[in-house]
Amino acid sequence: MDGRPRYQGVADVVRSSILSGEFDPGSRLPSRTRLARAHGVSEQVSRHALRLLVSEGLVEARPGSGYYVRSVPQIHRFSRTDRASGSGVDPLRHEDMGTGTEAACGLVARRLDVRDGVRVFRTRCLGTADGVPVALHTAWEPAALTQGTLRTPADADPGSGVLQRLAAAGVTIDRVVEEVGVRPLRDPESSLLKLAPGLPVLVVERTHYQGRRPVETSDLVGSTDHCRLIYRLGLARSPRQETR
Incomplete structure (x- = not known):
């Protein structure tokens, strides 16, 4: 363990998958429940991980639908x-x-x-x-x-x-x-x-x-x-x- 909060480790994995192209822009990410099970953490931890990615601009939250990889905006x-x-x-x-x-x-x-x-x-x-x-x-x-x-x-x-x-x-x-x-x-x-x-x-x-x-x-x-x-x-x- 590196002493960091567990949600940061979960965010690192998801972020790496997004940046590597495993998740296409606009695609839906695994739910909080699925992320929690996959990483052996609580849903609160997976929620914090997704919120961190939202704050970084990589992910957007759609109420009632879930979390999605942000599409590349038109400049x-x-x-x-x-x-x-x-x-x-x-x-x-x-x-x-x-x-x-x-x-x-x-x-x-x-x-x-x-x-x-x-x-x-x-x-x-x-x-x-x-x-x-x-x-x-x-x-x-x-x-x-x-x-x-x-x-x-x-x-x-x-x-x-x-x-x-x-x-x-x-x-x-x-x-x-x-x-x-x-x-x-x-x-x-x-x-x-x-x-x-x-x-x-x-x-x-x-x-x-x-x-x-x-x-x-x-x-x-x-x-x-x-x-x-x-x-x-x-x-x-x-x-x-x-x-x-």
Whole structure:
């Protein structure tokens, strides 16, 4: 015995079988009872072993059905250096969920540097692939910027970016800041993405500025299994390289 908990030994055997290809992606694993009998342990031990493999991302639990080897996810890549700056859910299929107004509060108010209660436009767009929700884009901007004009988010032409729309309203964006992180999935994001609340998700917080003033902020939320961010960064040439 190596002194480790017995469930880790059971998990090692199952993990090795998965990685060697003995179990194909999507196939059902032996039940807790069968694993317990095969390894001479209690069902509680086999349950802990399977939960460990779930936490590692190799296995998924399906309530009422059992444990299955996770299928290889389809990866979707989001370019973060597009000229439109804020391409939402491109390159996924767009499902426009509309624009409405709400009172800014909490994090949104702080990101836009406005008081709680200030009216903002909120626009949501769902990105899907083969009919499956993959990413959710939500954007907020102070309603006072464009209210009463034909340049509100609700009036945006399909395919136009926030830079062009706000520029037409006399608001020139000259800086973009992004912060990328992982956080638990919230409601109503979970129902829109059809994922369990609390699941870790990738989040890109992007804010557009006119000088020092934030004029629009957005969240791109997507599954960490399916979403990747692509950054293409130009490198400045040294004076020696330029003279060659």
